[in-house]
Amino acid sequence: MRERFYATAMELxxxxxxxxxxxxxxxxxxxxxxxxxxxxxxxxxxxxxxxxIGVASGLALTGFRPIVHSFAPFAVERPFEMxxxxxxxxxxxxxxxxxxxxxxxxxxxxxxxxxxxVALMSALPGWRIYVPGHPSEADEMLRAAAVTDERVxxxxxxxxxxxxxxxxxxxxxxxxxxxxxxxxxxGPLLDATLEATADLDVTVLYMTTARPxxxxxxxxxxxxxxxxxxxxxxxxxxxxxxAAALADIPxxxxxxxxxxxxxxxxGTWQEHNAAHRLDARGIRARILxxxxxxx
Amino acid sequence: xxxxIPTLGYADLRGxxxxxxxxxKHAPSATSTLDVLWVLYDRILRIDPDRxxxxxxxxxxxxxxxxxxxxxxxxxxxxxxxxAALRTFGRYDSKLGHHPDRNLVPxxxxxxxxxxxxxxxxVGIALGLRARRSSGRVxxxxxxxxxxxxxxxxxxxxxxxxxxxxxxxxAVDNQSSSHGWPAGIAKRFALEGWxxxxxxxxxxxxxxxxxTAEHRGRPHxxxxxxxxxx
Numbered sequence: 001m002r003e004r005f006y007a008t009a010m011e012l013x014x015x016x017x018x019x020x021x022x023x024x025x026x027x028x029x030x031x032x033x034x035x036x037x038x039x040x041x042x043x044x045x046x047x048x049x050x051x052x053i054g055v056a057s058g059l060a061l062t063g064f065r066p067i068v069h070s071f072a073p074f075a076v077e078r079p080f081e082m083x084x085x086x087x088x089x090x091x092x093x094x095x096x097x098x099x100x101x102x103x104x105x106x107x108x109x110x111x112x113x114x115x116x117x118v119a120l121m122s123a124l125p126g127w128r129i130y131v132p133g134h135p136s137e138a139d140e141m142l143r144a145a146a147v148t149d150e151r152v153x154x155x156x157x158x159x160x161x162x163x164x165x166x167x168x169x170x171x172x173x174x175x176x177x178x179x180x181x182x183x184x185x186x187g188p189l190l191d192a193t194l195e196a197t198a199d200l201d202v203t204v205l206y207m208t209t210a211r212p213x214x215x216x217x218x219x220x221x222x223x224x225x226x227x228x229x230x231x232x233x234x235x236x237x238x239x240x241x242x243a244a245a246l247a248d249i250p251x252x253x254x255x256x257x258x259x260x261x262x263x264x265x266x267g268t269w270q271e272h273n274a275a276h277r278l279d280a281r282g283i284r285a286r287i288l289x290x291x292x293x294x295x
Numbered sequence: 296x297x298x299x300i301p302t303l304g305y306a307d308l309r310g311x312x313x314x315x316x317x318x319x320k321h322a323p324s325a326t327s328t329l330d331v332l333w334v335l336y337d338r339i340l341r342i343d344p345d346r347x348x349x350x351x352x353x354x355x356x357x358x359x360x361x362x363x364x365x366x367x368x369x370x371x372x373x374x375x376x377x378x379a380a381l382r383t384f385g386r387y388d389s390k391l392g393h394h395p396d397r398n399l400v401p402x403x404x405x406x407x408x409x410x411x412x413x414x415x416x417x418v419g420i421a422l423g424l425r426a427r428r429s430s431g432r433v434x435x436x437x438x439x440x441x442x443x444x445x446x447x448x449x450x451x452x453x454x455x456x457x458x459x460x461x462x463x464x465x466a467v468d469n470q471s472s473s474h475g476w477p478a479g480i481a482k483r484f485a486l487e488g489w490x491x492x493x494x495x496x497x498x499x500x501x502x503x504x505x506x507t508a509e510h511r512g513r514p515h516x517x518x519x520x521x522x523x524x525x
Contacts, residue, residue, distance in 0.1 A: 020426075022419075040426035046456075048449035051415045058419015061404070062427060063350070081409060082446075086416055089406045091398050 001156040002099045004135040005142065006030035009067055009097075012146050013038050019146060020064040024052040026099075027069045049074045053082035053094075060092040065146060071105075072098035072114035072155070076121060088124050093149035097142065101157035101188075102233050102258050103272045106265070115258035118210055118233045121153045128170075129153045129211040131187035131232070136164035137208055144169050159188035159232065159269060167208045172217040178202040181226040181291055182218070184242070186210065189232045189278065196284035200291070207231075210238060215245035225250055228287050231257040232278065254290035256283060303372040305333050311368035315384035318393045323524045324362030327469040327496070328436060331519050332369045334502040335434055335465075344374040347402045351429045354404045354420055358413020359438040359467070360394040367391050375402035411444025413437065414464060418450045421462040421514075432461045434506075439468040439480060448483075454514045455487030462514040463506065464489075467496060471524040484516035496521035 006027065013019045013034050020041035023031060034042040041064060045051045049070060056066035068075060075098040076083070087094055102115035121129050128150055132138035138156055145152040167173050175190065178201040185193035186207040197204060203223040207214075210231075218227075227242050235257035242253050258276050265275065273279050277286065303311075308329060318325075336342075340353045357366050364384070371378045376391070383389035390399040394408025404420075407413055417435035424431045437447065454462055466480050476483065481491035490510035494501040496519030505517040 020423075040422070043422060045449070045453050048453060050411075050446040051418065051449035051453055054412065054415020054446070054450065055419035055422060058416045058421070059423045061354075061416070061420050062423025062429075064423055064426075082412065082415070085406070085409055086412055089396075090416075 001132065001135045001138045001158070001160065003030070004139050005069075005097060005156055008139050008142050009069075010034045012067075012143070013042055016146070018063065018065050020059045020066045021069065022052050022056045022059070022066055023069050024049045024074065026071055026074065049078040050082050053079040054086050056094045057082070057086035057090060057092050060087070060094055065093065065149070067095045067097055069097045069099075071100040071112055072117045073100070073112060076117045076153075077114060080120060084124055087151055088126060093151055095142070095145045095152045095154060097154040097156060099156045101155060101159065103263070104158040104269050106267050106269055106272050109266055110263050113263055115233045117155060118231070119237045122211055122237065127151045127153055127211060128209065129155070130169065130208060131155045131210050132208050133161040133187040133190050133206070134164035135160060137167055140167070141169055141208070155187070157188050157232070161188055161191040165206055167206070170209050170212065170214065172214040172221070173206040173208070174217070174221055175204040175206045176202075177221070177223070179223050181224045181228060181287070182222055183228045183230060183287065184218070184238070186229075186231040186238070189230050189283070192278065192280040192283055193230045195280035196287060200287070207238075211241075213238060213241035213245065215241070218242065218245050222246070222249065226252050226254065226290055228254045228290055229256060230283055231255075234258050234260055252290075252293075254286065256286050305337070307372060308333065308365065308368045311371050311378065311381055312364045314378075314381040315364040315367060315391070317385040318362065318364065321362030321393070322364070323469065324359070324438070325364040327438075327467050327521045327524070328359070328362070329365040330497050330499060331436065331465055331467055331502060332365055334499050335506065336369050336373050338503050339506045340434065344402060347375075350427070351431045353432045353434065354417075356405050356407070356413045356417050356433065356435040357395060358407055358417070358435050359410065359441045360407030361438070363391075363393070363395050366395065370402060376400060410438075410441040411446040414447050414450040417462060417464070418454050418459060421454070421459045424461055425459070432463065434463045434465060436465045436467060439466055439470065439476065440472040442466060442476070442480065442483070443472055443474070451484060451489070452487045455484070455489050458488070458512045459514045460510055460512050464514065464516045466516060466518045468518055468520045469522065469524045480518045481516060488513055490515045491518065492516075493518040493520065
């Protein structure tokens, strides 16, 4: 997704004088051509993430549509108050496109992991949060965000599903219909979720827009009283949204995701998925356990 | 163009501040900025209360959002807000809170209060204006204690590096920083390539000269020294 993002961002700034990009060293190589071609509105502020958000806000105040880009810990956690105030409280729009996701670069350790990113961004009002599961979906979401003035968090990941879906930003995509339960698979965990549930009679909804949560489609597609959330970031990040959406319907929620513990392992994202039981085997075991409580 | 409403002038500002009750804790903060604000709005800024969306207007950013009574008083004197609104200061439905909100008051450029945000935004505005080849300038007011926030130094270093000569940072120094700036505030800016001037923050002519000093190719810092907060 990352390389596709650079190419699309370059295309957007080439084609629209309103578009701007602000980076803090991360992505400098990927954006090199754009930095040279548009030095006035493709800006590398150096390793200054608070300034990165401030500059984006100032550009928005002068009529630009800024894209901000860095690793998730440095795009979200480091400058969190700037996201809240410079953009949010000032009511300015920007696209914050992160890479690294929860632990794509696990070899760098905890400092470069941010499984809290979606939960943190969800705590701020007025943000659209996109969690694409395929480079083509990420591309479509970036282009859709570019023509608005909204505040958009675009979570890019090295993890990807094999095929893109015909998603609509803002809507859950109905991947499969069944009777016994409703499984909501977010972003790049769709493939593992489909493998985990291949022989189960369940509805699978594919979530690429985490916020605002698509309560209408969940309501309309509900199967059984069990909803299982499968999210590649902090466990239960969307549990409150599901509970609010189904406040008028008796239901149970089982949340599968990255546990909220201090991570001290390196290695690869595949190893982390296995350790957190976010591979197909682990997801299946937990869905079966939740289903067994249905009986 | 600079707006002047002859019926309200500098002599009226203290009275306009006195209409705003409830934030006496920040009275020293408010008073420290009074003369800087007046000189900017009376003699320097190319802004018009009837054209607050003019893309080429100058922008004034009150980064140090604390104690905005002086700011509101000057805005009222210059026709940006109704004098009557000053009496609502801090009330639930008021547009004038103890920290300003740009979404409530046309003419206020940024919402501020938490320290260390305005200068970074100001750098972004200055970059945006430069990219648009606008004649607009950015004046950002910070406090000497606000400069303790590290985010300011990201902005100071970068603005100096890229030579943002449409940016002026006004540091009102009432010696309220807990640990002070022993080498002087201006030196911190100068180290990063800024043009600097340190003046008496109560001397209107000195402030005007400092604000209009030539600083081609470099951002400009004006340190306005006022009496100690105590």
